[in-house]
Amino acid sequence: MAIGNTTTLTKLLVVALGMFGFGFALVPFYYKICEVTGINSGDEQTLVKNTQVDTSRWVTLEFDANTNAGLPWQFKPKQRMLKVHPGQLVQVEYEVVNNSDQAIVGQAVPSYGPRRAAEFFKKIECFCFTPQTLAAGERRRMPVLFVLDPAMDKDVNTVTLSYTFFDTGIKAKKTELPQVRPHG
Amino acid sequence: MSDAAHAHDDHGHHAHPTGIMRWLTTTNHKDIGSLYLFFALFMLFVAGSMALLIRAELFQPGLQLVHPDFFNQLTTMHGLIMIFGVIMPAFSGFANWQVPLMLGAPDMAFPRMNNWAFWLLPVAGFFLLVSFWLPGGAVAGGWTMYPPLFIQGGISYDLTILAVHIMGLSSIMGSINIITTILNMRAPGLTLMKMPLFVWTWLITAYLLIATMPVLAGAVTMLLTDRNFGTHFFNAAGGGDPVMFQHIFWFFAHPEVYILILPAFGIVSQVIPTFARKPLFGYASMVYATASIAVLSFIVWAHHMFTVGMPVTAQLFFMFSTMLIAVPTGVKVFNWVATMWKGSMTFETPMLFAIAFVCLFTIGGFSGLVLAIAPVDIQLHDTYYVVAHFHYVLVSGALFAIFAGLYYWLPKWTGHMYNETLGKWHFWLSVIGMNIVFFPMHFLGLAGMPRRIPDYALQFTEFNQIATVGAFIFGFSQLILLTVVLKAIKGGEKATTQVWEGAEGLEWTVPSPAPYHTFETAPVVK
Numbered sequence: 278m279a280i281g282n283t284t285t286l287t288k289l290l291v292v293a294l295g296m297f298g299f300g301f302a303l304v305p306f307y308y309k310i311c312e313v314t315g316i317n318s319g320d321e322q323t324l325v326k327n328t329q330v331d332t333s334r335w336v337t338l339e340f341d342a343n344t345n346a347g348l349p350w351q352f353k354p355k356q357r358m359l360k361v362h363p364g365q366l367v368q369v370e371y372e373v374v375n376n377s378d379q380a381i382v383g384q385a386v387p388s389y390g391p392r393r394a395a396e397f398f399k400k401i402e403c404f405c406f407t408p409q410t411l412a413a414g415e416r417r418r419m420p421v422l423f424v425l426d427p428a429m430d431k432d433v434n435t436v437t438l439s440y441t442f443f444d445t446g447i448k449a450k451k452t453e454l455p456q457v458r459p460h461g
Numbered sequence: 462m463s464d465a466a467h468a469h470d471d472h473g474h475h476a477h478p479t480g481i482m483r484w485l486t487t488t489n490h491k492d493i494g495s496l497y498l499f500f501a502l503f504m505l506f507v508a509g510s511m512a513l514l515i516r517a518e519l520f521q522p523g524l525q526l527v528h529p530d531f532f533n534q535l536t537t538m539h540g541l542i543m544i545f546g547v548i549m550p551a552f553s554g555f556a557n558w559q560v561p562l563m564l565g566a567p568d569m570a571f572p573r574m575n576n577w578a579f580w581l582l583p584v585a586g587f588f589l590l591v592s593f594w595l596p597g598g599a600v601a602g603g604w605t606m607y608p609p610l611f612i613q614g615g616i617s618y619d620l621t622i623l624a625v626h627i628m629g630l631s632s633i634m635g636s637i638n639i640i641t642t643i644l645n646m647r648a649p650g651l652t653l654m655k656m657p658l659f660v661w662t663w664l665i666t667a668y669l670l671i672a673t674m675p676v677l678a679g680a681v682t683m684l685l686t687d688r689n690f691g692t693h694f695f696n697a698a699g700g701g702d703p704v705m706f707q708h709i710f711w712f713f714a715h716p717e718v719y720i721l722i723l724p725a726f727g728i729v730s731q732v733i734p735t736f737a738r739k740p741l742f743g744y745a746s747m748v749y750a751t752a753s754i755a756v757l758s759f760i761v762w763a764h765h766m767f768t769v770g771m772p773v774t775a776q777l778f779f780m781f782s783t784m785l786i787a788v789p790t791g792v793k794v795f796n797w798v799a800t801m802w803k804g805s806m807t808f809e810t811p812m813l814f815a816i817a818f819v820c821l822f823t824i825g826g827f828s829g830l831v832l833a834i835a836p837v838d839i840q841l842h843d844t845y846y847v848v849a850h851f852h853y854v855l856v857s858g859a860l861f862a863i864f865a866g867l868y869y870w871l872p873k874w875t876g877h878m879y880n881e882t883l884g885k886w887h888f889w890l891s892v893i894g895m896n897i898v899f900f901p902m903h904f905l906g907l908a909g910m911p912r913r914i915p916d917y918a919l920q921f922t923e924f925n926q927i928a929t930v931g932a933f934i935f936g937f938s939q940l941i942l943l944t945v946v947l948k949a950i951k952g953g954e955k956a957t958t959q960v961w962e963g964a965e966g967l968e969w970t971v972p973s974p975a976p977y978h979t980f981e982t983a984p985v986v987k
Contacts, residue, residue: 300679
């Protein structure tokens, strides 16, 4: 009898340990299910998913870059012009160089032409969302990720996106990011 | 092997340790069963007092007696202790006493492990209760331990996680013991399909415990490492997902609610045939119904979390699978009623509690069906309707079955008949009090009163006052239970071997009180 009991004990212990492991196995299992079924993807931009690409028309985008007087930075877009469909996910890059001998905190502020285009220019990621700190002589390439809303008026076929970098006047510090409201 | 050696030792007639050491070192299934039952009885009064404090605060809108944070501690600890410190230990007590007696076995399979399984419990209970006096007080995040609250609290949260680990370990050890005893130590001729239904339900419950307790242990381990070791299982700031905790937790906790009710089904299935003086109707269908409830319990967990934002297909799946459980449960209720049908019924206290169980548990089952409907549940989620539902299945379900079993087997354990008059008083005050507390909560929930809040809107006042009055009736009538138990231990009318006229089974063939050692030579079952 005692032998039989020990065997049963061993089997049941294995089951218990297995189920302890199963609890942890549920973690990757959960993420896999979410990935396969496409649920729980709250961290992605639903905006992009819901946008229908309007292939029936082209819009010409022009990119412009300026620095406010007194900011010793060189700032330019990597491409001057781009033709896109509304609804298409687009990424462009800007390059900025700090020509001075000290770290400066700058903030880019966008403007649009025509002005009404601002509400259809949906930015997902932009260097203008946060202040940028550039060390002396630093060169940085910065992306803008956006979608042009297909709801934009049909008669608009050229949109200009223009950024101007301002000196925030805040002392650059590594630890403390200045609390400037992001524009966009 | 050493377990077996010790068991052998104890069965020799050496001098037994006396006093506290007798109870600390005991490996006798009857001693350990009694310890479990005393522990559960003590904890019933502890967690019951918390419930009365909660109800006293809710007697009027506004804040009267307790600080809101302390109120949250009370609701949390009331839930944790009632589940892990009262219902589960009480059922384990019944199992320890009755399973060997019903199987004709001399003791449990692993007596030393049995001792450990019990003595871990007071340690866990101490950790839970002592946290009230720690900085920040006891845990206040709800018995479901959801993050993010549960990964933000103070030291008592770590202590509670440790207590849950210990209680889980105790349950697993107890379950292994019960399964091994049932599978290996039945009297010759006692085949599985001849076992009393109480043993069957405990066999299935023990399997559920072994399958789910480790999952809970895993979940709280993840909470622990999230809190202390920089992991991000549930911490959204680190890329984790708090909703995942709910999935893992309810994967454990839905089977857990059947762990809390299946042994109750077993007790009622013993009591009703005795007092109806008829064999249980549909024995085999009872066994299969119990097993199918256990299997289904693994695929319904997300009905506890319809509001987290599931896809419609998932909601439909969990809704229909939940409703499916009503089928085997209905089979059981039908069988109990059919057992009573044309029986020569008498209404001693155990039978009264068993009949109340059948009626009131069914009400709780029906409100469960209402909550299973996803669109309705989204309205009723976290309202008093849910509180009403689970108290109907846990108080008039599990607890009443425990009362029924206690009155039923008390004469066999103590050798004395309990005081029937006091028993009847206890029954009527309990059943009336219980309904006064919990029935109005259905209306409160339908009207939108949220649970776990110390204050409420004025229009809920009347029903809350009724509930509070009922709670005090119900709570104080448990002192009668205490009196009955103590009186039966001290003395009273001598119980016969069979105790009840209609009682059948091996446990009624040993003298009352059951001797310290029984079935040292196995009986033969024809």
